[in-house]
Amino acid sequence: MNGFELYNTTRLVFGEGKVNQLGELTKPFGQRVLLVYGGGSIKKSGLYDQVKQQLSLIGAIVQELSGIEPNPRLTTVNEGIRICREKDIQFILAVGGGSVIDAAKAIAAGALYDGDVWDFTIRKATITQALPIGTILTLAATGSEMNGGSVITNLETKQKRTMGSKLLYPKFSIVDPTLTFTVPVNQTVNGIIDIMSHVFEQYFSQTPSTPIQDRFAEGILLTVIENGEKAIANGNDYDSRANLLLSGTYAMNGILPIGVTADWATHVIEHEVSAIYDIPHGEGLSIFFPNWMKFVYKERIDKFVQFATRVWNVSPEGKTDDEIALEGIEATRSYFKRIGSPITLQEVGINDEHFERMADEATQFGDIGNFKKLSKEDVLSILKASL
Amino acid sequence: MNGFELYNTTRLVFGEGKVNQLGELTKPFGQRVLLVYGGGSIKKSGLYDQVKQQLSLIGAIVQELSGIEPNPRLTTVNEGIRICREKDIQFILAVGGGSVIDAAKAIAAGALYDGDVWDFTIRKATITQALPIGTILTLAATGSEMNGGSVITNLETKQKRTMGSKLLYPKFSIVDPTLTFTVPVNQTVNGIIDIMSHVFEQYFSQTPSTPIQDRFAEGILLTVIENGEKAIANGNDYDSRANLLLSGTYAMNGILPIGVTADWATHVIEHEVSAIYDIPHGEGLSIFFPNWMKFVYKERIDKFVQFATRVWNVSPEGKTDDEIALEGIEATRSYFKRIGSPITLQEVGINDEHFERMADEATQFGDIGNFKKLSKEDVLSILKASL
Structure with a gap:
């Protein structure tokens, strides 16, 4: 820590x-x-x-x-x-x-x-x-x-x-x-993705021995996953709305990043895309995060195995770490899809036209992120994988 | 909530x-x-x-x-x-x-x-x-x-x-x-019990739908259980000392009781005992908590099943809720014993001489606790079970 x-x-x-x-x-x-x-x-x-x-x-x-x-x-x-x-x-x-x-x-x-x-x-x-x-x-x-x-x-x-x-x-x-009872489904969905993404940025860290931060992050993710679907199904459900709100606050009120080196590369990439196309932040994150995960997971596979087993309840039985980690990443993508969020740039009408500029802007101050330092070429790879 | x-x-x-x-x-x-x-x-x-x-x-x-x-x-x-x-x-x-x-x-x-x-x-x-x-x-x-x-x-x-x-x-x-490297083992142990007890007081609540509070509490307990034994084995281990300290702070800095009706009966009972006998707070809690749990668990057995399975990794397979809950309570007592803490009043030289007075003082403002309201007679039962 x-x-x-x-x-x-x-x-x-x-x-x-x-x-x-x-x-x-x-x-x-x-x-x-x-x-x-x-x-x-x-x-x-x-x-x-x-x-x-x-x-x-x-x-x-x-x-x-x-x-x-x-x-x-x-x-x-x-x-x-x-x-x-x-x-x-x-x-x-x-x-x-x-x-x-x-x-x-x-x-x-x-x-x-x-x-x-x-x-x-x-x-x-x-x-x-x-x-x-x-x-x-x-x-x-x-x-x-x-x-x-x-x-x-x-x-x-x-x-x-x-x-x-x-x-x-x-x-x-x-x-x-x-x-928040009257928040429409699409905004509820974007909020869910935003909250989960904030947790991801702080959870996927190279800092060793942060069990409390990990458990808190996983606790928020589990709460959002469960209560998100409930709030989508019934917007007037007090408890699921309350649990989503508290999740959103805790995901960014400073208790998750203490003692860890957080990442934030995916947010940087998303900001460049939504600055040009003005798409909702949540949609951009929904598209990029699973692809970022897939690009970086080998940097610390134990963390992705922990994520898969604790958050997505992936059974490790008879599987390699690689398989477990990838199953967790796919579970994330499937959840985003299931709650109605886009998972490709195509779905939101974005092609590769401005990729060079986005990657340039994202890395204008140098490599981004900490879990894995991403160069301009890395950012381009993630953008392409997101088409 | x-x-x-x-x-x-x-x-x-x-x-x-x-x-x-x-x-x-x-x-x-x-x-x-x-x-x-x-x-x-x-x-x-x-x-x-x-x-x-x-x-x-x-x-x-x-x-x-x-x-x-x-x-x-x-x-x-x-x-x-x-x-x-x-x-x-x-x-x-x-x-x-x-x-x-x-x-x-x-x-x-x-x-x-x-x-x-x-x-x-x-x-x-x-x-x-x-x-x-x-x-x-x-x-x-x-x-x-x-x-x-x-x-x-x-x-x-x-x-x-x-x-x-x-x-x-x-x-x-x-x-x-x-x-905290130089903290002697017995004080480290008392600290561990104190932290876990603070979590118990807030975790065992009748308030429904508090998934974040529950997960945070469980996260602190899991961290203390694991890092406590490490710190006892090697007082100079930075990470386990750091994780214990952060656990202690988080257990009482206000993030666990938000939105829940906490209990605190066991602390009231312990205070009456250590006021008379001047025993360390941690020792008193170590003795009383498992007995309080056993006295109250049927009030909301699902919470004790959750505690047993998530915190003590009790397998629910082929067991009744009652059996699972009791196994979790016994795991708590065994852990306290394993790290060298007393689990009976006899071990700290206390007999039933002042039980009446303790129970009177504990309930002087009325019944105590919220998970189950405890009368003077209830307090006496817990004291007797703790001999």
Whole structure:
């Protein structure tokens, strides 16, 4: 196990009806609030009215930024920054899924920065201050509700990049499973893939002797696999929605990567593809992860054998390690397919036209990943295998 | 799953050599520091000198309170409170195991309270402010390094009682596995039992649909079972010491009880016994837990079947649920025995003389526990089964 620091300052408020604590949770941070959300779904569901009512209880003066995109855009973030400055905003409330929260984080950092917020993604500047944010989560997926990371897309340059800081941890996140009852099946599926992929990135590590991290990761995977299918079959099932939400939060709240060297190559590859084609993050991950696994599994076959037997219940009887590992990888792909996610680029209408550019961009800072260091040629191999 | 709040503000700094961050971690809290520790072991190991050197780097003015007992006493806590007031202490640094940290917490709360610190344990007063504390952990056991709880013993009244507050979370905790290399076998064993017992208290719950909490709990138990024996066999094995430490922290840092109704009856019973006899907490738990399990397992036999099969690898083939559950309970007892822990009261020189009083004290506020509510008569049954 490596040395590490675990320090997560987000207050997670979880359960049915917890939105009624929004007012008191927001109060300490000031009255000038920017409310950030996506499409109209929170208006249809009544959540918008509930939020406005809670904010009115504390006398908040609320500005709004709606229409945050699924891959949130730099232009939208800049619009939010403009409002923050103009209205002297004190607190940003994000109501939605990971994209809405990520946009809110970028706005929070950019509002107090005397420069272009994109600087944070290209490491030209470091985040040294940020407005406080709070969130109400409406989708089990990215885990952004309990970490300091944000992913923003620059449509002009067709780049999807990350920024992160301890200062971007939400002060609080309200997670009410009933708010996800109306999430459509395709978004539920993308969320499932996203959560499982986050676990994979941290689970497939070369770091020896990390039994707790391994068991926690496997526990989340087993929970998602079981509850994912239940939530798809019955969107109003409280327990499966709750278990998916908690899985999503834990997959990215910092308990899995402690003491391990995580990978993240597949996310880098996927970001290059969805920056160009604007496909949902979950679909890209669903296509690439089984192919990444197949490309790298021999680097530490014992880990893939463990994955196959503990997570997919593959019987090791009479099989070589190679066979067991491959069976686990195929079980992953089959599960993705079974829940209705694409497993080839063809299915989402992508051909090899931009492969060179994607591989170039993915490796612009050098080889990617840690489980196996991937060169540009390696990335091209994985892209081709994904056709 | 129940609703819950997860909010842990302790910064956990984990790994070899991390004590060299003590100065910078302490600096923000002020220069007048009270250093709290136990016997002379930190002087023998060189840790004391290292701590003093780090504190001198930031120009700290250090007062000392040493000799904290294994079951820390109210009189010692009061001595610490006296020093805090007299020297206008700004920060308390606890260097040691759970008892030292618990004492530091009680001192931190008592120093700013205009009354008897014991009030907090009998719920006569609530903690509304406390001095900040930091810790350097030297023993894998109580998890006190990452929570807001404290257990104090009043020798005068022979009572062992708890207090707790969000305000008592350590600001930081430094955990370096090499600092536990010199922990003697009996203390390592007591720590193992303590960690496993903490997991049991939260794992054996009637709350349905808590798959993540269950898997995490099982993951910690499997890790402790495996690494415990390794650490006993070779105290200088970094990885097993590291895995035990992380297990101890996770067992009590708030991730296991979220969304579940935990039990804690066995701890209540043990506290009454060790308040009178001053036996190590781990020994008491080792004796009582298997007997508690046997007394309650029929309340939710599926959970005990899950425990037996997942944690102790009991084969269910051709057995009734009852047989599987009992086999899991016996495996627990056998493990405790195998690592050298007592499993009967007789072994620690306790007879039935004070059983009535113990059962009375344990149930003074009513029935205890949640997996099965235990009356005074139930407690007596468990005590008798433990002879």
